[in-house]
Amino acid sequence: MNSPLPHTPQVEVVVSDCSAADAGSLFAELCRRFGSDRATDEAPHEAASGRPTMWTGTFDTSAAPGPSRRTAPSPHLSGPVTAELQGEPRAVERLRRALDETFVVHQLGVVAGDQEVDVELRLESRKPA
Template identity: 85%
Template sequence: MNAPRPHAPQVEVVISGCSATDAGSLFAELCRRFGSDRAAEEAPHEATGGRPTMWTGTFDTSATHGGPARTTGQAPRLSGPVTAELQGEPRAVECLRRALDETFVVHQLGLVAGDQEVDVELRLESRTPA
């Protein structure tokens, strides 16, 4: 008999289609809620050469910091839509997505589900216009 696989709480987040400032705001918000391989004050940098830039971070949904949900006026503002790809175990991805739903307007663009993990593509927008 096969034993159930343990819950893997890490979610890899890939941010693209935005400025380094917006990526930094998004990562800072996630760091406020979850443990991460990034520091909340770690500012992403733009790549040179006109090539598309992507920023990554890994967030541990089992290491929640218990930050309270923000009110709309306190939420970070994005200058435009941000594309975020979340990859990990389904329960961990859902936990991180719920945190994003509390702060941003979230549109699901795509979902690829495998046996042990999911890959979800989201478009995030500020709750209030920038």
């Protein structure tokens, strides 16, 4: 007898092609909305070697974010940020919706497997209204 696999709410987020400050802004926004293995005040650091740097965080989407109650302006990114989201499809979609509320999101690619999906996004700051 086949039983359905349980929903796994964790999404791994890999951020690249941006400054440490932009990665920090993105992770701070995600930490504001979801539980994470990252501390809210944990600032990403640049690698000293001059090689490309990637930052990772795991976010628990089991408690879907409520309506946005933002009192501060949306975080500003100095340029486009590449983010790769990997996890169970429903969990990735929850995290993606949260990003859509805060940033301009362009989907660059998607790879779907039996139980996981890997989505590559380019995020940009929203223009002030």
